[in-house]
Amino acid sequence: MSKETSAARPGQRVTNGGGAAAGGPGKICQFKLVLLGESAVGKSSLVLRFVKGQFHEYQESTIGAAFLTQTVCLEDTTVKFEIWDTAGQERYHSLAPMYYRGAQAAIVVYDITNQDTFGRAKTWVKELQRQASPNIVIALAGNKADLANKRMVEYEEANTYAEENSLLFMETSAKTAMNVNDIFLAIAQKLPKNESGAGGSGNTGNINVGSSRTQESSSGCCK
Amino acid sequence: MAAATDFQLNKTEEIMEGFLCPVCLQDLTSIAQLQVHFEEKHSAEDKALLNSLKSIFSKARKLLNDSDTEDDAPCASKLPESKAGGAKIYSNIFSQNSVPPCLPNCNDPWNWQNTATVPQRSHTSLFKTIRSDRIDTYVAETNKLLLRLDKLLADAPSDPVKRKAQERELVPWVDDACVPLCPDCGRSFSALTRRRHHCRLCGAIMCNKCSIFMSMAFAKQLVAPVHVATLMSGSSAQGKSSPGHSRGNSGSRHVLDGSAGFSLRRSGSQGSLNSIASMMDQLTGEQHLRVCQHCHQRVCARDRAVQQRQHQPLLALLYRKLMTDRATLYRLLPQYRTMAASLWSGESVYNLSDACELRLKVLRLGDSINATAQKIKTLGPVEVQQSQLNDPENQPPLGPRQELLQKRIYQSAAAFLKTNVLGLDKLPDAEELQQLQTKRREQAARRLAEERKAAELAELRAEQALIKLRQRDAEVITTRNARDRSLNSSGSSAHERRALVHRPSPGASVGEEGWGGDADAHVVTATDDPVVQQMNIIRNYIKQAREACRYEEVSTLEKNLKELQVEYRRLNGTT
Numbered sequence A: 001m002s003k004e005t006s007a008a009r010p011g012q013r014v015t016n017g018g019g020a021a022a023g024g025p026g027k028i029c030q031f032k033l034v035l036l037g038e039s040a041v042g043k044s045s046l047v048l049r050f051v052k053g054q055f056h057e058y059q060e061s062t063i064g065a066a067f068l069t070q071t072v073c074l075e076d077t078t079v080k081f082e083i084w085d086t087a088g089q090e091r092y093h094s095l096a097p098m099y100y101r102g103a104q105a106a107i108v109v110y111d112i113t114n115q116d117t118f119g120r121a122k123t124w125v126k127e128l129q130r131q132a133s134p135n136i137v138i139a140l141a142g143n144k145a146d147l148a149n150k151r152m153v154e155y156e157e158a159n160t161y162a163e164e165n166s167l168l169f170m171e172t173s174a175k176t177a178m179n180v181n182d183i184f185l186a187i188a189q190k191l192p193k194n195e196s197g198a199g200g201s202g203n204t205g206n207i208n209v210g211s212s213r214t215q216e217s218s219s220g221c222c223k
Numbered sequence B: 001m002a003a004a005t006d007f008q009l010n011k012t013e014e015i016m017e018g019f020l021c022p023v024c025l026q027d028l029t030s031i032a033q034l035q036v037h038f039e040e041k042h043s044a045e046d047k048a049l050l051n052s053l054k055s056i057f058s059k060a061r062k063l064l065n066d067s068d069t070e071d072d073a074p075c076a077s078k079l080p081e082s083k084a085g086g087a088k089i090y091s092n093i094f095s096q097n098s099v100p101p102c103l104p105n106c107n108d109p110w111n112w113q114n115t116a117t118v119p120q121r122s123h124t125s126l127f128k129t130i131r132s133d134r135i136d137t138y139v140a141e142t143n144k145l146l147l148r149l150d151k152l153l154a155d156a157p158s159d160p161v162k163r164k165a166q167e168r169e170l171v172p173w174v175d176d177a178c179v180p181l182c183p184d185c186g187r188s189f190s191a192l193t194r195r196r197h198h199c200r201l202c203g204a205i206m207c208n209k210c211s212i213f214m215s216m217a218f219a220k221q222l223v224a225p226v227h228v229a230t231l232m233s234g235s236s237a238q239g240k241s242s243p244g245h246s247r248g249n250s251g252s253r254h255v256l257d258g259s260a261g262f263s264l265r266r267s268g269s270q271g272s273l274n275s276i277a278s279m280m281d282q283l284t285g286e287q288h289l290r291v292c293q294h295c296h297q298r299v300c301a302r303d304r305a306v307q308q309r310q311h312q313p314l315l316a317l318l319y320r321k322l323m324t325d326r327a328t329l330y331r332l333l334p335q336y337r338t339m340a341a342s343l344w345s346g347e348s349v350y351n352l353s354d355a356c357e358l359r360l361k362v363l364r365l366g367d368s369i370n371a372t373a374q375k376i377k378t379l380g381p382v383e384v385q386q387s388q389l390n391d392p393e394n395q396p397p398l399g400p401r402q403e404l405l406q407k408r409i410y411q412s413a414a415a416f417l418k419t420n421v422l423g424l425d426k427l428p429d430a431e432e433l434q435q436l437q438t439k440r441r442e443q444a445a446r447r448l449a450e451e452r453k454a455a456e457l458a459e460l461r462a463e464q465a466l467i468k469l470r471q472r473d474a475e476v477i478t479t480r481n482a483r484d485r486s487l488n489s490s491g492s493s494a495h496e497r498r499a500l501v502h503r504p505s506p507g508a509s510v511g512e513e514g515w516g517g518d519a520d521a522h523v524v525t526a527t528d529d530p531v532v533q534q535m536n537i538i539r540n541y542i543k544q545a546r547e548a549c550r551y552e553e554v555s556t557l558e559k560n561l562k563e564l565q566v567e568y569r570r571l572n573g574t575t
Helices: A002-021 A043-052 A090-100 A115-131 A145-150 A155-164 A180-190 A195-199 A205-222 B003-008 B031-041 B047-069 B073-078 B083-095 B124-154 B160-170 B216-222 B224-234 B236-240 B243-247 B249-266 B279-284 B293-310 B314-344 B352-377 B381-390 B400-422 B430-475 B482-502 B505-512 B530-547 B551-574
Strands: A027-037 A065-073 A077-086 A105-111 A137-143 A168-171 B211-215 B288-292
Touching: A027 A043, A027 A090, A027 A115, A043 A065, A043 A077, A043 A105, A043 A137, A043 A180, A065 A090, A065 A180, A065 B530, A065 B551, A077 A090, A077 A180, A090 A115, A090 B530, A090 B551, A105 A115, A105 A180, A115 A137, A115 A155, A137 A155, A137 A180, A155 A168, A168 A180, B124 B160, B124 B216, B124 B293, B211 B216, B211 B293, B216 B288, B216 B293, B288 B293, B314 B352, B314 B400, B314 B430, B314 B551, B352 B400, B352 B551, B530 B551
Parallel strands: A027 A077, A027 A105, A105 A137, A137 A168
Antiparallel strands: A065 A077, B211 B288
8 A cells, every 4th residue: 555655646746837837828727537456467557557657566456546646748738637446356346436437437347368357357347337427538558569479469359349438548568668658548538618617627617517507598598 | 158159050061959849940049039940830739748758759759860861760750740750659659558569560650669670489389399298198097097006906915915916926026136226215224124115006116214105095086986086076066077088188288287396306226136025015005005205196186187177166056056956946936926826816716825835935946046146156265265275276356356256146046036036926814815806706606606697597588589489480481481491490409419518518428427347346444445545645646746846736736635525525425
């Protein structure tokens, strides 16, 4: 646990700089992103690679959920990810809904060397489609792509599945950093960057809904 | 006296005397006339200057008069001025004595010194070649000593006899027979009272008194890896001085200044005679390394040089502290401002206590910056002298530039504080905050009510429109044309759609509440409850985030904690 918490700090540092810099020109959007998947598929490694650029061969298994932040700069906007890295172990499954609820994006991770994890990923996707917010951006990540010689899940298979369910799909490797930043960037680009998207983190959820409604109703009145 | 020689002057052409006008050389018989003449004809000239020059002119002019026509002929011909102008030229020469007298090109008409004939000789290059030779020698010598020391220390056998053999193998020892007298104190050796000892670094022979035991710790400190480690730990910011660098040429170059004399003397220290393994050596050999004074001083000088390079002036240290404080403050300020603004607007995103804490932190940082800046400002010669005492070599004296620098640093820090910390926004106290929050809540509620009313109104209108439509439909039975109908129906459906959008929004979270299903199944016991565990994790995160002043994240995490608490209560309620 201490490892995860210490991991959270550098991410915060990055965000800090980004937040301060982006005060002027571009707008800042904040998104809640959740990582789901079977245990030991590399969720924490993926996040660690993305946030800190690190990789630990023997990553301890996550307890509960870890929280990290990272900022991504697109052309005109700064996207701040609040990343909830959930534990993959079955006993923590009960916590997952709390983290994907209200999340604007989710990465469902499986291990390309393990067919079962792909099956589990499919159930996660199903659960997200049923129970997460309807416009959630879901990405499917086939992790451990560096172990291609032990591959059990074919790229084509996963890709067709992703296309059928309109998911973002990439094969990633936290170890070699392959596609790690790319998948987060792809998510950042796909996320809606309007007001409601930014406010969706929910601090002022009520107020936001209200204000957007005022606009609508007033327009209704005028027309 | 002057009056007596009045009329002889015209005849004597070579020497002119009398009341001569300094400019046109006219003889004007009396002082009064000369003055009148001068004021009339040469009043344009710089009187004060000419007056001051009057006394020398009478003499100088005479000398110049001759040379004017001969030596300086080219100069004079270059100048378009008349004789009257000539006076101006000379006056200018006197006044412009600040002009550098020896320009390489003597075409300059102002340059009346005969510079061309003075040969210029530069010794700089000669000096440089000699100096670089010397430096190279000392650098090489010192490095040789250090390399030997490194080898001596690297895999020294613990057995004194073997060790001695290794030492002799590494450093060729001077044959005892060659050294009849101690080269340092000049006394003769004897087998019992004054034995011969060898320097372990250069192999030279000296007596016991003239040798020095270098402690192993010091020796180890001198050779690279450990030395670098202490260097790194000594000042973390000194990262630039890589190990290679500190051991390299420039490192040893300083040594030269200190040890120049010794190495010269040492060249004469080739002596004679033989030695037997002494008990003394064996006894102390484990703790110490016997070296001659020269080698010792040389390595010491190098050590000093390295340490000196590590040493940082107090001013630099203080300045670094100031800048780090400033950077943190700069990082914290925007956060504080957003927090304060949020609190003043009555939002409940941030905690008041958090904000207070942050404010305190900011103020404390400001204090620290102020204190550091004051210290820098008053960092007078006293401290500098103190550091000079510690470090007697080449501390530059406190000059006006440093004073200026210190003053500037202080001013900039003061300006920074003035703009950033003095005008720090106040925070509302608890009561005010409550008022603000209730006010905001009321406003929000009012707005919500208004919106709801508006929505209802819109719905009502939509219904009315529908009713109207139907009525109209009823009224207009078959004669209506197709375009009209399509227009109206599209308008009404838009209304309906809007109404649909509005309806669920008051309870927006309802739609997302569907996560009950399998939550209970995995809760084993209360102590092993993942929710409890996660709550603890989140609490820990909150603590850390608060320590790191990431209040935005604190709020996110606190929200999550609340969710978890709700969830926990719900679970406990149901089971």
